[in-house]
Amino acid sequence: EAQVTQNPRYLITVTGKKLTVTCSQNMNHEYMSWYRQDPGLGLRQIYYSMNVEVTDKGDVPEGYKVSRKEKRNFPLILESPSPNQTSLYFCASSLRAGVRNEQFFGPGTRLTVL
Amino acid sequence: AQSVTQLDSHVSVSEGTPVLLRCNYSSSYSPSLFWYVQHPNKGLQLLLKYTSAATLVKGINGFEAEFKKSETSFHLTKPSAHMSDAAEYFCVVSAETGGYNKLIFGAGTRLAVHP
Numbered sequence: 614e615a616q617v618t619q620n621p622r623y624l625i626t627v628t629g630k631k632l633t634v635t636c637s638q639n640m641n642h643e644y645m646s647w648y649r650q651d652p653g654l655g656l657r658q659i660y661y662s663m664n665v666e667v668t669d670k671g672d673v674p675e676g677y678k679v680s681r682k683e684k685r686n687f688p689l690i691l692e693s694p695s696p697n698q699t700s701l702y703f704c705a706s707s708l709r710a711g712v713r714n715e716q717f718f719g720p721g722t723r724l725t726v727l
Numbered sequence: 728a729q730s731v732t733q734l735d736s737h738v739s740v741s742e743g744t745p746v747l748l749r750c751n752y753s754s755s756y757s758p759s760l761f762w763y764v765q766h767p768n769k770g771l772q773l774l775l776k777y778t779s780a781a782t783l784v785k786g787i788n789g790f791e792a793e794f795k796k797s798e799t800s801f802h803l804t805k806p807s808a809h810m811s812d813a814a815e816y817f818c819v820v821s822a823e824t825g826g827y828n829k830l831i832f833g834a835g836t837r838l839a840v841h842p
Binding site: 646648653654655656657658671703713715716718719720721 | 833
């Protein structure tokens with residue numbers, strides 16, 4: 614089944630403890646992206662990747678890192694999480710970076726930072 | 728710059744009555760527009776998309792939207808609401824800036840459907 618998977622789905626952690634949220638897609642997509650969803654704000658882009666080894670900042674990149682060493686994986690890294698990073702995170706992918714390409718979303722990761 | 732405004736944060740309808748979720752957009756370029764739906768505790772699913780072809784777009788589950796350039800609107804409609812339509816809906820704009828697929832999301836409209 615074609616899909617985007619994220620792990621973990623739920624995570625409760627403490628301030629300053631490094632964590633990684635994994636994202637993987639099995640559709641051979643070039644483009645991948647991370648978003649965070651907060652009430653009343655919709656989804657905001659954190660980072661995106663046009664293809665392997667090419668990443669760039671989105672609208673809210675502070676406090677996050679990403680890497681794209683393989684086409685299928687795009688992990689999101691929080692080196693020192695803070696409570697303001699408590700949010701619902703979505704990974705998405707599309708075949709190409711062009712604007713007409715539909716993005717497919719993962720199921721989401723709900724992160725709580727205490 | 729691109730932006731999108733969903734005019735209602737909450738909409739409540741009775742089952743079997745029409746649904747109207749309003750969306751206005753701003754774009755310096757010829758936009759692509761999408762509606763996504765998010766059911767409770769689920770990811771986002773594409774309902775429909777407009778990419779410069781027919782202005783009336785039909786999507787899944789009986790939803791449709793009309794692109795009106797003169798009004799910069801892309802309202803989502805459904806003739807008859809079903810209980811399973813209760814969810815949050817996002818209007819999204821994407822435009823040709825830098826050639827990559829950045830989506831700008833509206834704040835969302837929560838649709839409640841009552842028996």
